Amino acid sequence: MQFADRLQSLKSNVFGEMDRAKAQARAAGHPIIDLSVGSSDLPTEERVLEAIAQSLSDPSTHGYLLLNGTLPFRQAAADWYTRKFGVSVDAETEVTPLIGSQEGTAMVPLALLNPGDFALVQDPSYPSHTGGVYLAGGQPYFMPLLAENNFLPVLEDIPAPVLVQAKLMVLSYPHNPTAAIAPLDFFQRAIAFCEQHNLVLAHDFPYPDLVFDGAPAPSVLQADPEKRRSIEFFSLSKSYNMGGFRVGYAIGNAALIEKLRQVKAVMGFNQYAGILNGAIAALSGPQDTVAATVQRFRERRDVLVASLQEMGWAVTAPPATMYIWTRLPERWAQDSLGFCTELVAQTGVAIAPGSGFGKAGEGYIRFALVRDPAALREAVAKMGAFIQSAL
Missing domain, CATH: 3.40.640.10 (Type I PLP-dependent aspartate aminotransferase-like (Major domain))
Incomplete structure (x- = not known):
């Protein structure tokens, strides 16, 4: 079979690679804390x-x-x-x-x-x-x-x-x-x-x-x-x-x-x-639930930012969305996908590599605030131990 040339531009998909990495970590027995996809865990009204x-x-x-x-x-x-x-x-x-x-x-x-x-x-x-x-x-x-x-x-x-x-x-x-x-x-x-x-x-x-x-x-x-x-x-x-x-x-x-x-x-x-x-x-209808949703994500943002800062990570609180976008340590500045795939393989913590969003995203990672505060703290603790071990 011959396929359309346009598919060549679409063959690179780091999120597909992350999906495979999460599946492999799950199969290896790691419980997954998935902060890689911006899919809200909060209930529909x-x-x-x-x-x-x-x-x-x-x-x-x-x-x-x-x-x-x-x-x-x-x-x-x-x-x-x-x-x-x-x-x-x-x-x-x-x-x-x-x-x-x-x-x-x-x-x-x-x-x-x-x-x-x-x-x-x-x-x-x-x-x-x-x-x-x-x-x-x-x-x-x-x-x-x-x-x-x-x-x-x-x-x-x-x-x-x-x-x-x-x-x-x-x-x-x-x-x-x-x-x-x-x-x-x-x-x-x-x-x-x-x-x-x-x-x-x-x-x-x-x-x-x-x-x-x-x-x-x-x-x-x-x-x-x-x-x-x-x-x-x-x-x-x-x-x-x-x-x-x-x-x-x-x-x-x-x-x-x-x-x-x-x-x-x-x-x-x-x-x-x-x-x-x-x-x-x-x-x-009434928009009370929207306001409550915003407050939940604000609380999660504050927890994750504080946890990263306690670990010595220079990160500032974002003003909006459900994400934290921050630079990686220098060791992984040119390999955000490698950092994320190895992190989930060893710890079960899944985050999104910045390279998945374009060339200028390399050297960054994105956390999605889609788990409760306890899970966010646990994810940061596991990530900190992973970085300390790697360094």
Whole structure:
């Protein structure tokens, strides 16, 4: 058999290697403390589950769900955005449901890029941001995110020849993996930059609620309320602990939403209607559970940061997300995957190697705050013993 050349760009997957390493450690008898995947361990709210449960006995929810049938969900999403960010949204033309925000970031390059076109993506970044570019036959231009720049790209450093061929800029703040927040004035500058160079700005936005310190995280649509050239992707996985339900949506420029629907239509239908009924309950009801979720992750952040600092690790508390992003000791500065695979093999503690998020991520590791404080302390203690033994 002969396979498509595009797969060559997708063959490296450190998360697949970490999955194998975790399986081998489990088979060797190690209990796994898995802090490598940002999948919340907190329960989905009862009223959300009840809305889904009630749908199960309704035969009208059992068939394929086409776009017209998603209007109640799209209206709930539009209303949520307007309440939260003060941005007016047309549920009919400016919202489309997604099977998680990851689906949107992977599909939007298919709607915009011709083979050889550039997309400007962050480095480090979430893997689907570049994966979608490769599938569309495009070229990613990696914008380095450095600590000295507050993990914001320096737009003026992008070469002119790249901009001539570019169609898309992909951003994500609060940022996975660095946990950085972009201020509204950065988004305003990014929108102006995209206007100047005729780019679409796609913003992956699954963490707007998981902000611990300072001002709320802004939406890119607050910098582009007319939605001239922006689209934003939201997921219910984090704020509402609904990761396994795979529900999210895109809001943005009506023409771009239409093209995204066009791409999505040839790939399949929408989620089960009952899941969208649960999502409507989450978005439309009281938001007390969201606040409680944020507090739980804040407490976990403080525990993990304090435990690392007690071990002598120079780490600062991140302002947002469910992650701690920190440099490795010098010995592993060029081999974060090697550190993580050996750590899980010897201790059962699984964390994410920075190299999985791009070249600029090498030398870092990412902890996901998806276990209770006692497990976090145990993980740090085991990691400290592993490092001490190795050194």
